[in-house]
Amino acid sequence: MIMRLPRLPIRFVAAALTAVVGITCAGQTASRLPGELAWTIGFDPKTFDPAKVDDQESELVRYLTAGVLLRFNRSTQKVEPQLAEDWSISSSGRTVTFKLRADLEFSDGTRLTAKDAAWSIRRVLLPATGAPVAEEFLSAAGVTVETPDERTVLVHLPRRVIGIGKVFDEIAIEPADRPSEGRLTAGPFVVADYRRSQYVRLRRNPHYSGPDSKEFGLPYATGIRLDILDNHEQEIRLFEHGEYDVIDSLPPDYFSLLKQKAPNTVRDLGPSLNTEQMWFNQAPGAPLPAWEKAWFQNQAFRVAVSRAIHRADLARIAYEGHATPAYSFISPANVAWFDRSLSVPQEDVAAAKAGLAKAGFRLIGGVLTDANGHPVRFSILTNTGNAARFKMATLIQEDLKGIGIQVTVVALDFPALIERMMHTQDYEACLLGLENVDPDPNAMMNVWLSSSPNHQWDPSEKTPATSWEAEIDRAMNMQASSLTDAERKQAVDRVQQIVADQQPFIYLVYPNALIAISPRLKGVQPAVLAPGLVWNVENLRLEGTR
């Protein structure tokens, strides 16, 4: 009889096969050219047009190839001139002036003038280009660009934009009327070759005119090969064989594995800017029973749940110690904005039980029930394929059992999860992470403003549902319009304190930035901001090369 039933699970066979394939493939990667750096990217870049970048891989290629007026130094977290020799913002904050370096050239040797810079800025502002960076000008339509002379560019803004300097880190200066998709650049490298699903090859720009480039002959490397590979097993194996020079964002278990094999190659940089958090669905329109909504909208309930979670265990067990317990949306890695005096509900199971009792919940036979006798049980939704998140959810399940709450852990694939989270609102609690690419809290406006669709616990509120959400709105708007850093810091600190008191997001951990660097690679200055290991790519070189 032939039964129409599934076959034996073969994932373990697949793992073994992957190992074999990995070794076989080691000989199939494009051979490394002398002085060439190599590492991996997970997927094919969606575009090589620097103006249209909206994915991580394309963004990396842009970073490595684009000549920009200003560069945001990932180590000092300060904006520095690159193609610009000097820059300034007017006292009104509405005019930005750039003075270009003398004798700038594109990679084909043609001159780079203010006309090229103005054309490139105007291009990203055009709605037809669809450049995501245009949104950062707040009202791109009102921006005008002037070129009084060959080396001066004036950008007039309709209103002041916080952190405008950083925006120019994302605008590649291309030859006017000759966009080339990275093949003609003013950055350290140019796109030389691309094989779909195999690799992107960049070659050194001999006419690169960045700071110190002429004096030291930067960039040092003759080129870069970015292999397209989304397999940690294979990546680590090839790294060990010397095929790759760096690995960024290692999962904790693979970090430990590599540490055993090659301890001098791996480093834990400490907390990243990213956060992992859980939250309850507080949307009034969610298809949940009224009593569940009442629990989730109850501050005492949220605080009690937060107090019952053993964050140190989450960091130690789910991340093998490579994470830091979190209580705020600002990571300690974000030195400028982290509030060290924040008062947070610390882990305390007795206080959690007392808080719940005060709020009318009762423990009956080890089961927490609300004032109307409904047993407290809910599900935590997370995404499949993230072992650390699933472990955290399972640990929280056990922690909350200690205060009488029965939790079901559900892992869904991302499309199904997003559907529930963003559209049907059919979920009770969710555990996910947030990747912060910009340390400035202004970049988090889309999460904190109550009107935002990304205001996850209650998206797109017409008016703030609670007084504390209204206060968050006010404080976030204040930091976006304040003229002094001190005022901005004060406003952001207030938001941090409201969030700690109200726990709309129950922050769990800041995952650490885990990296691997080949001992052959010189000049690396790891930073937590992307692209963390190669942000100073001009200064990277392999041992034994010039």
Place this chain on the structure above:
Amino acid sequence: MARGMTMRIPAIRPAAFWSLLALAAIAIGVLALPGRSYSGQDREQLLASASAQHPAGTDALGRDRMVRVSAAFLLSMGGAVMASAAATLAAAGVGTLSAFSPAALGSLAMLACDVFLALPWLFLLMMVRSTLPLTTSPAHSAAITFLILAVVGWPACARAVYRGALELRKSEWMLQARAAGLRDKQIMRHVLPNLTSLLIPQFLICIPAFIIAEANLGALGLGIGEPLPSWGSMLLELDNSPMLMHTAWVYLPIALLILILLLFEGVATKQ
């Protein structure tokens, strides 16, 4: 009673049968030990090696691997036996009734079985699982998983029963019985006992098939919910090479699963 009406029960291999019972007894014994819980997390003993406290070590969350394997074994076997019994009974009913119905009706029933077999059942399972409430408890998720397996597992079995019952219908003793004036009701009483030789192997074959199916669903994240242990969730540990470096006990679930499948194979094989 006519000669053809004697019951023919297939022989089973006693050694395999008794081995399975012994394993089940050991698993029950492990679970009955005081202070043992399949969900208890010993957070100071993560991925621990074998010790007196944890004879097969612990998993990444500090849960006793021996207890979890025992619970998964009993849950999987119990669920698969019940699902197989339900599928075999359903197949017996549908197969027999179809065979003794008018030919056109029987063919139509078998056509329905074929259509059912042709359905992309994996996607159906995924759809059914995704429509379940998120708060479905682990115990309910286990029950639903095996129920779904029984629902998708019976048509193939029904086809085999239908063929057997059709042969029975045309057999000499059946003709003799009819010629002797026995009514349909009286004849039907003897049909099922004469199909036992077909139904028992079907039942025994379904058990390992359902065990594998549950393990596969679990590996896809569609099976039994945490913290209830299942073969699928434990086999997922093998998908992670750093885990394989930690301890050889991580291979215990797959070794035991293969052993159990071989024993079921042995049980179902005629001596």
